[in-house]
Amino acid sequence: MKDAIVVVLLVLSLGANGWLWHRQNSAEQPPELALEMSYLQRFVHKLSLAVGARNPDLAGFYLHELEETTEAIQEDIPTYEGHRIAELIGAMFMPQLEAVDAAVKDRDWDRGSELIQSMTAACNSCHQATAHGFIVIAVGTSNPFNQKFRK
């Protein structure tokens, strides 16, 4: 009888552990804003190199990745430490992205390069607006990637 009770308790406790483990792991965790930002940094850098190399397909690819990443941030992390991230991205960053996109579609590479400068300034303005002004992005002009940007 005693053994049976021990077995029942053991089974119950294993079940409860399993349930808790499952609950903890399936809980929706919002992605880290800093991690998403590191993707933005990487994609803008690669976009800058693709525009510098006058490569419309590659530039178009990174413009699309930037759009997807910023939209995901707006959806998943609409606010952060009291700052309205989704709204700020919509107001400060999206118009810049669209402007670069239009320049690439027009194959106007000089305008594209200039607009990437303003886009980078917009990244930094938003860092200032969200109490992270110490994170200063510079336009990426050298290629640290093991990747070719010229067609």
Ligand code: HEC
């Ligand atoms: C909504 C305003 C906003 C915009 C627009 C924005 N950032 Fe950020 N960024 C932040 C905030 C807030 C943090 C701090 C996140 C944290 O504390 O986890 C951050 C952090 C970062 C970091 C630090 C993470 C790391 O990997 O070192 C980098 C880099 C960065 N941003 C790059 C960019 C780039 C590049 C752009 C433009 C393409 C950009 N950000 C646009 C608000 C913004």
